[in-house]
Amino acid sequence: MRSPRHSHAPSLSDTGGRSPRWSRYAILIAGCSSLTACMVGPNYRAPPAVDTGSGWSRPVGEASAPTDLDRWWRALGDPELERLVDTALAQNLDIRQATARIDEARALRDRAAGRQLPTVSAGASVNQRRQSENGPLPVGSIPGLDASQTIYDAGFDAAWELDLFGANRRALEGANARLQASEAEAQGVRMRIAAEVARAWFEATGAREELRAQRATVATLHQTLELMRGRAALGDVAGADVDATHERWAAANALLPGIEARQRAAVLGLGVLLGSPPERELKLLDATASSLILPALPVGERADILRRRPDVLAAERRLAASTADIGVATTELFPKLSIAAGGGFQALSTGDWFDTSSTRYSILPLISWRLFDGGRVRAEIRAREAVQRQAALGYEQAVLAALGDAERALSDYDAGRDALARRQTALDAARRSVGHAEARFAAGDIAGIELLAAERLLHEAETACARAHATTAVQLVALYKAIGGGWDLPDAPTSKHVSIGATVGEGQ
Incomplete structure (x- = not known):
């Protein structure tokens, strides 16, 4: 009808x-x-500055600021290291997870922005x-x-x-801050992976050089042992001397499996860091590394590292997000107006x-308008304020931890370079000693066993020097990581102070 x-x-x-x-x-x-x-709740403001001190606790390089920190591994002149790090940055699973977390935070930010529209x-x-x-x-x-x-x-x-009192705008403010924190944390993951790859590579190459020198030591001791056995058969030396030589050879020979295991473990770790099966880079067991020079690294002003450290930047963004959360909770004290149309x-x-x-x-x-709720809204506001205070303390802790990391890394690297220089001096002296022994042996002044003793001391010095070189290279990596090397730096003015704490402003 x-x-x-x-x-x-x-x-x-x-x-x-x-x-x-x-x-x-x-x-x-x-x-x-x-x-x-109108928006209620505290407005996030730049926190008061905290003095980071007058400078480093020990003398540093002359340069005012470090350069090329974003790709520091390329300055070391090792093509194999460059390949490994670049591959890890493209394929490492931790980095890919961090990228997914950024996508999640961006989607949550878009969802918060969508709440402002009908x-x-x-x-x-x-x-x-x-x-x-x-x-x-x-x-x-x-x-x-x-x-x-x-x-x-x-x-x-x-x-x-x-959005009469800014609930949605505060939520969007917090979502933006959390997105920025996720981006900073992802940069921190990139820094960590680059440093771990370099560390594993230096451990592998250092173990290889140490293994070469240790095998030479074992070979020299074996020759000495054979000579001692021959002289003992002639009655020139006592059996106790042969046993003592055998003990030194056995002790040196027992060190080889441990060095080989360290080298293999480092190479297997490289495979995992590159997002592949562990055995992918086993061919590196026999690779020849480029000669690595360990320079004095100019680290710049101590406060400069704070603007480069992703953990500090992420902590500051989490502080901003927690401040916005207070505003979101505060809006529950005020009336809400909604309009439905059809x-x-x-x-x-x-x-x-x-x-x-x-x-x-x-x-x-x-x-x-919520007129009575048993105090739940005000309790939630107090809880958000407590979270903000925790974030402020976490930011301060991140700043102090960054300074502590940099100070320790700088001290360790300086000590490592000093130890390496002393090991190199001992190695040079051992080489000269072998040269003298060879000349005397050729002239008939000394026996072959004395020449072998000088060669054994040379190989032991080479072993110690290789170990010290690998240790110092790893300490250099730690220093690069501690001062924030490994990602593109934002254009920001440097300062001797960093922001710390949170200032609660009046809502509009």
Whole structure:
């Protein structure tokens, strides 16, 4: 049955004058929207500066600031190291997980931004129904009304909660800060992976050089042992001397498996760091490393490292996010205004479905205010404030830890270079001693066993020097990592102070 025609009703699509009721709704919406400039809760401000001290606790290089820290491994002149680090940065699973965490934080930020906009949904339906003629509504006794009806409906529904006191804007502020913290933490993962790859490579190459020198020591002791056995057979030396020589050879020979295991473990670790099976880089067991020079590293001002350390930057962003969370919790103390609107077309016949007389609409403003909740909202605000204080203390702890890492790394590297220089002096002296022994042996002044003794001391010095070189190279990696090397630095002015703590400002 066709619905009866009725007079033209006011609708959202009217081109003529608005109805007084619709005008009042429009005025109400416009007036409430003007209140959305207000935001409650603390505004995040740059925290007060904390003095980082007058400088390093020990003398450093002359240069005022380090250079090329973003790709520091390339300055070492080792093509194999460059290949390993670049491959790890592209394939390492920890880095890929950190990238996924950035994607998650970005999606959460977009979700927070979407809360500031209304939600709109559209739909259409065809509802065929039959009502009981004997039910509460006497359909059978109403002329012109059929018990069976087909209702055609199409329209939209919209809902919008006005951000009167800044809940959504504070949530977006916090989501942005958390996204930035995730990005900084991802940079920290990149720094760590680059450093771990370099460390494993230096441990592998150092173990290889140490193994070469130790094998030479074992070979020399074996020759000495054979000579001692021959002299003992002639009665020139006592059996105790042969046993003592055998003990030295056995002790030196027993060190070889441990060195080989350290070298293999470092190479297997490289495979995992490169996001591959452990055995991928086993060919490096026999690779020849480039000669590595360990320079005095100019580290710049001590405060400069704080703007490069991702852990410090991430801690500051978490502090900003926790400050925004206080504002989100504070908005629960104030009223909320939401507006629901709907409209569309409804008819009993497809021919009348989109006729202007079939239009329908509704507007529903709703104000809600939590007047009593047993103190839960204020307790939540106190909890958010406590979290903010924890974040401020965590930021301070990150700053102090960064300074401590840099100081220790600088001290260790300086001590390592000093120890290496002394080992090198001992090695040079051992080489000269072997040269003298060879000349004397050629002249017949000394026996072969004395020449072997000088060669054994040389090989032992080579072993100690190789170990010291590998240790110092690892300490150089630790220093690069401690001063924030390994990622592109933001353009930011340097300062002798860093921001610390949180200042709570008045909400607008």
